[in-house]
Amino acid sequence: MLLLLLITHVSVSLAVQCDLTKVAIIGGSYTVSDGGNVGSKVEYQCPKGKYPYPKYTRECQYNGFWTDQKAKTICKDVRCPRPVTFEDGDYEPRQPFYKVGDTLYFECYSGFTMKGPQNRTCQENAKWTGETTICDDNNGYCPNPGIPIGASKSGSSYKMENKVSYNCQQGLVMFGSKERECLEDKSWSGTEPSCRQWYTYDTPKEVAKTFSSSMLENVDTTNLEDRSDRSVRILKDGLMNIFIVLDTSKSVGQNRFDEAKSASILFIEKMSNYDIKPRYCIISYASKAISVVSLRDPDSNNADAVMEHLEEFQYDRHEDKQGTNTRAALHAIYEHLIEQELAYEREGKKEDFMKIHNVILLMTDGKFNMGGDPREEMKLIKRFLDVGIRKDNPREEYLDVYVFGLGSDIDQPEINDLASKKEKEVHTFHLQNVEKMKEFFELMIIEDDVFDTCGLSKYHSVELDPKKKATVMFPWIVKITITHNGIQYCKGTILSQYFILTAAHCFDLDDKTQKIHVKIDGKEYLVKDFYRHPKYDPISKKDKGIKRAFDYDVALLELQRNDKIEFSENARPICIPCTQGTAQALKQPGAPCSSHEKTLLSEEEVKAVFIAEESNKPMKEMHVLIKRGQKRSACLEAAKKAPELKNVTNIEDAVTDQFLCTGGIVPVADPPVCKGDSGGPLLIQVKRRYVQVGIISWGTVDHCDKGTRIKQTQKNARDFYQDIFKVLPWIQKVLEEKHEVLTFLPN
Numbered sequence: 001m002l003l004l005l006l007i008t009h010v011s012v013s014l015a016v017q018c019d020l021t022k023v024a025i026i027g028g029s030y031t032v033s034d035g036g037n038v039g040s041k042v043e044y045q046c047p048k049g050k051y052p053y054p055k056y057t058r059e060c061q062y063n064g065f066w067t068d069q070k071a072k073t074i075c076k077d078v079r080c081p082r083p084v085t086f087e088d089g090d091y092e093p094r095q096p097f098y099k100v101g102d103t104l105y106f107e108c109y110s111g112f113t114m115k116g117p118q119n120r121t122c123q124e125n126a127k128w129t130g131e132t133t134i135c136d137d138n139n140g141y142c143p144n145p146g147i148p149i150g151a152s153k154s155g156s157s158y159k160m161e162n163k164v165s166y167n168c169q170q171g172l173v174m175f176g177s178k179e180r181e182c183l184e185d186k187s188w189s190g191t192e193p194s195c196r197q198w199y200t201y202d203t204p205k206e207v208a209k210t211f212s213s214s215m216l217e218n219v220d221t222t223n224l225e226d227r228s229d230r231s232v233r234i235l236k237d238g239l240m241n242i243f244i245v246l247d248t249s250k251s252v253g254q255n256r257f258d259e260a261k262s263a264s265i266l267f268i269e270k271m272s273n274y275d276i277k278p279r280y281c282i283i284s285y286a287s288k289a290i291s292v293v294s295l296r297d298p299d300s301n302n303a304d305a306v307m308e309h310l311e312e313f314q315y316d317r318h319e320d321k322q323g324t325n326t327r328a329a330l331h332a333i334y335e336h337l338i339e340q341e342l343a344y345e346r347e348g349k350k351e352d353f354m355k356i357h358n359v360i361l362l363m364t365d366g367k368f369n370m371g372g373d374p375r376e377e378m379k380l381i382k383r384f385l386d387v388g389i390r391k392d393n394p395r396e397e398y399l400d401v402y403v404f405g406l407g408s409d410i411d412q413p414e415i416n417d418l419a420s421k422k423e424k425e426v427h428t429f430h431l432q433n434v435e436k437m438k439e440f441f442e443l444m445i446i447e448d449d450v451f452d453t454c455g456l457s458k459y460h461s462v463e464l465d466p467k468k469k470a471t472v473m474f475p476w477i478v479k480i481t482i483t484h485n486g487i488q489y490c491k492g493t494i495l496s497q498y499f500i501l502t503a504a505h506c507f508d509l510d511d512k513t514q515k516i517h518v519k520i521d522g523k524e525y526l527v528k529d530f531y532r533h534p535k536y537d538p539i540s541k542k543d544k545g546i547k548r549a550f551d552y553d554v555a556l557l558e559l560q561r562n563d564k565i566e567f568s569e570n571a572r573p574i575c576i577p578c579t580q581g582t583a584q585a586l587k588q589p590g591a592p593c594s595s596h597e598k599t600l601l602s603e604e605e606v607k608a609v610f611i612a613e614e615s616n617k618p619m620k621e622m623h624v625l626i627k628r629g630q631k632r633s634a635c636l637e638a639a640k641k642a643p644e645l646k647n648v649t650n651i652e653d654a655v656t657d658q659f660l661c662t663g664g665i666v667p668v669a670d671p672p673v674c675k676g677d678s679g680g681p682l683l684i685q686v687k688r689r690y691v692q693v694g695i696i697s698w699g700t701v702d703h704c705d706k707g708t709r710i711k712q713t714q715k716n717a718r719d720f721y722q723d724i725f726k727v728l729p730w731i732q733k734v735l736e737e738k739h740e741v742l743t744f745l746p747n
Helices: 002-015 204-216 253-271 303-312 326-346 374-384 412-418 434-443 466-473 580-585 594-600 629-639 724-737
Strands: 029-032 041-045 050-053 057-059 073-077 089-092 103-108 113-115 119-121 134-136 151-154 163-168 173-175 179-181 194-196 240-247 279-285 289-293 357-364 399-406 428-431 477-483 487-494 499-502 516-520 523-525 527-532 555-559 605-612 620-627 659-663 681-686 689-699 718-723
Touching (some): 103 113, 163 173, 173 412, 240 253, 240 326, 253 357, 289 303, 289 326, 357 412, 374 399, 399 434, 428 434, 516 555, 580 689, 620 629, 629 659, 689 724
Parallel strands (some): 357 399
Antiparallel strands (some): 041 057, 173 194, 279 289, 477 487, 487 499, 605 620, 605 681
């Protein structure tokens, strides 16, 4: 009888639904998951500058009521925190509250110097623009740490070992350090606190800026200048563990988990652009923790393998998704570290273990509800790594814990307590959802410190300005205009701050540099000189029936020394084979030049792209196949049918091994090249980097009519590109004679 009653109770519970008429919002909209059944969630949305009060979400409970059902939901105006106090200065206007668009104006008293912005404006996410404004008399051992808006400070002496503490005004949540100490190096311990509304979110741009700058403190690329202020430098042979911890609890759901997985893969891809090979450990957790990738795995330092393992991991691996056991996830990290230390000890390298820089990325959409307080497990990890234990050597540079709270149900104090606290760095982030996290990882590619890394673009970004889309997508492309007996349009690519790579056939020998106009990202550059390959001679094969020969179709433009290219997100160098930058892109440090050709051009059909442009249309990426080996014979046969080559006895006199070939309709129809594309690059994409292997030279058919590309590809149409591998010695010779900073590899 008891068993029957239990079954009946369960059946009734499962049939319960919450009343959908009770979830309306005034001034906004909402979505409901699972039709209002038990466990379904209502999520509210409001227009920009407003937020849903009293909560972002409601959940259907077993009693048939929504959480907080009696409270009506309304979209209220976003308000930024108001100043509690401002030391040694004044501000205006003084108001009981500040809404979006309001601006605060600060002024320091006589004898005090202002640090930070004079004006700060309230933003749509309830945060003030800029950093904390401080009035300092420079009389302390440490600088005045300031008082963030919304906070009060205890302690006004800034001598060594003096401490200050902070509290947020009622209703605000603190991110950062509640207490800070003046250290011997004249810096303050911990992270500057911020006082936030419960509905405040970080924008992807804000997170990209702060997270990326923090990560770059510990990551080195081949082209970065030495920085004496780095606490640790992770070089290509350095030691780094990266732990990615994914919340897979019931509230996350299949779709959001897939998004989090996709965002994590994107992060690993971005990290693979740097000249490091960290070991990855990926942990998925719900009621228990599952190691998707372990530190001990032989391929845990292979980014491609790690991404593949993560891609294969499925949400339903967690049979019980009810709980959020964050402590179990952190305990798994602790066990991996113990196992790694033992492995180092067996090899007699225990000291090396303590030199490993550990980075933890924890993503969660809610507070822990089982397994105990995760903050206790974080203390164990810190003690094991000897981080923050000894005052004389806190070793804080060997552990970075970044916590990403996703959505409105997170426990803000909890994620703040778990994250690292470091001077001038931010490790705690609250994003609106996992989609915003993916957007932030997309934005990671644009960093001032890596503008000079070759072959990067922002092609996959979700926030491209349509007016600048082409330059951001293809930041290495150069537009060249030559005035001689009319106007000739060509393309080129940026090799360095002073040199442009293009085609020799774009120029006549007697062209004057003042007639050559170079445009990059809308800016005109002055040409100092141009160099054509000494073996380029268009009339050299007339005796063989070839009206114009294109062998060695390569040229270099040198810009005026007072007019160099300033690298930016819209102007970057391209990668060319046999250089140190390309070795980094191919993940072949120390390999000879010959390995690049084997890697890039090893197949009979190689996927490649060229950049096309038509009249009054933006540049576009065109996908083609480079035909090599036996496949190249079709290019020779098709070339024989070109009218200009009908009198050529041996077609290989025209189509020499100088050229790479695309075109035709087998196995697919390759898009055609047009005259205005001449000098532009033929590119092979390697992850998110592009390596130039060819220069657009000539073709058997004119595919354009008055600047418009003919869509129908002819069966025998073929396009030919100068093979860069064939002219690399000359490019290297010119650049080295001009003392250009482009490092070439030995053969």
